[in-house]
Structure formats: structure tokens, C-alpha cells
Amino acid sequence: MELPIFPLNAVLFPGAAMPLHIFEERYKLMMGECLRERRPFGVALIRQGREVGEPAEPLDVGTIAQIAAVERLPEGRMNLVCVGADRFRIVRHISREPYLKSEVDVLAEPVEEDEETRSLAQRVADIFSEYAGLEIALSGGWSRETMLPSAPGSLADQIASRLPLGLPAKQRLLEELSPRMRLNGERVILSAAVRRLQPLVASAHATRWQGLPRLN
Structure with missing residues (x-):
């Protein structure tokens, strides 16, 4: 599946909630599209780079995030609460502008109910x-x-x-x-x-x- 990727200095786990303050233009665009199309995005820990400024390189394994709540602010900024869904692994990057989009495989954990x-x-x-x-x-x-x-x-x-x-x-x-x-x-x-x-x-x-x- 194709997924917009949000590299962060944070690790999101399935089932956990994460608040985000969106203020950079690229991420305002990303979240606006996710909200309009009711699509998830991916959260991945930064391998190299920083959250703000030049695009950061994420690690391969991250978590699909669903937007659970949004507070719209002036100038297109917003506060979000997202909730982790499935794990994913990045297969390849599709594009880097205006924000990172990647092809990912959804990772299923083994059933261990013994x-x-x-x-x-x-x-x-x-x-x-x-x-x-x-x-x-x-x-x-x-x-x-x-x-x-x-x-x-x-x-x-x-x-x-x-x-x-x-x-x-x-x-x-x-x-x-x-x-x-x-x-x-x-x-x-x-x-x-x-x-x-x-x-x-x-x-x-x-x-x-x-x-x-x-x-x-």
C-alpha cells in the first residue's frame, strides 16, 4: 500500500495515542489530504535528520496512524490526536516532495495464544x-x-x-x-x-x- 510518512523523534505503538502539533507547510498539506480522503499516514522513527527543516530519513519499520481527533488553528495549523494501528515496513520511497510517500508492507504479528x-x-x-x-x-x-x-x-x-x-x-x-x-x-x-x-x-x-x- 502507499502511505504518507511522518518521520518523528518518537515511536508510536499499535493501540497507543499520540498528540501532534502540525505547523510545517508540508505536513499541513499531508494532514489536510489525509483528513479529506479519510486516509491514514505512517509514523516512523527518524534514522537521520531532524523533524523540522530538511526532509529526514526514517527507519524502515513504523506504525500506521489513524487520525482520531483534530483541532484546527489559524494559518492552517492543527492539533491532532492519532492512534496507532498496524506495523508496517517501508519497501521503497515513491516521492519526497512535497512530503515523503512510500510503498509499505503491513506487518502481521504471529498468533501466540497458547x-x-x-x-x-x-x-x-x-x-x-x-x-x-x-x-x-x-x-x-x-x-x-x-x-x-x-x-x-x-x-x-x-x-x-x-x-x-x-x-x-x-x-x-x-x-x-x-x-x-x-x-x-x-x-x-x-x-x-x-x-x-x-x-x-x-x-x-x-x-x-x-x-x-x-x-x-
Whole structure:
């Protein structure tokens, strides 16, 4: 399929939302056409170049983005919220003016719904909930239930989008099609994060209680 490509210093995962502020002429034109024709566009991490100015070269694997909401601003600018759909791989670039258009293949992840994968997904969901609770506790907030999808692939993508990872690590998770492999990688990352946060939260909790008056 042919897809307009938006190279960004960001990784969009299927099912995740991403806000965008559109102000460059080429991208105002791109989004205007996508909105008129109700077409998606592609988000891909920049391999070389910058978001603004000269055209940037994207990595081959990205995510198809559907426009979910738009706020039109003066001078043709707009604020958008897009939602990730399928992964894609760029086959070839068709044109670069006024914006990048590419021929892409849609990438399908393997179906991994066996008992081992479902069990792994539940373990990773539990560790992520613990991690999220520790992050909230460290900031002094109130813990609340974390809503996560049950399907292994969707769960892996949702967690990947919410983890504070560097762009290369996020891109590796995007390029990995196997839900089981993504979940295994996230299990390692989350387990290490929980071990790091637990003593910090305990120390912060003790410090807060030390400042309170004691009732005898």
C-alpha cells in the first residue's frame, strides 16, 4: 500500500495515542489530504535528520496512524490526536516532495495464544501494575487500578508505549513481531525497575511519616 510518512523523534505503538502539533507547510498539506480522503499516514522513527527543516530519513519499520481527533488553528495549523494501528515496513520511497510517500508492507504479528504465552502475559501485567503503583507512590500520589488489555500482543504494545525507555529500545520492541518475545523483554525491564523503585519508595514513605506528629 502507499502511505504518507511522518518521520518523528518518537515511536508510536499499535493501540497507543499520540498528540501532534502540525505547523510545517508540508505536513499541513499531508494532514489536510489525509483528513479529506479519510486516509491514514505512517509514523516512523527518524534514522537521520531532524523533524523540522530538511526532509529526514526514517527507519524502515513504523506504525500506521489513524487520525482520531483534530483541532484546527489559524494559518492552517492543527492539533491532532492519532492512534496507532498496524506495523508496517517501508519497501521503497515513491516521492519526497512535497512530503515523503512510500510503498509499505503491513506487518502481521504471529498468533501466540497458547497457555505459556497467556501465563507470561499475566505475569507481565502483574509486574507492570506493581511498577505503576511504585511510580505513583514515589510521586506521593494515590495508587489506582491499572487497566490493561488481555490479548498478549495488545498488552505488550500498551506496556511498551508506557515504559520510560529510550527511543532505540522502543524501536526494538516495535520491530519485534512476536508478542511472546516482546513480553519477555518487558518482563526483564519491569523486574529491574521494580527492584530499583522498592527501596526508594520505602525510604520516601519513612521520610514522610517521620515529619508527622506522634499520637500517644
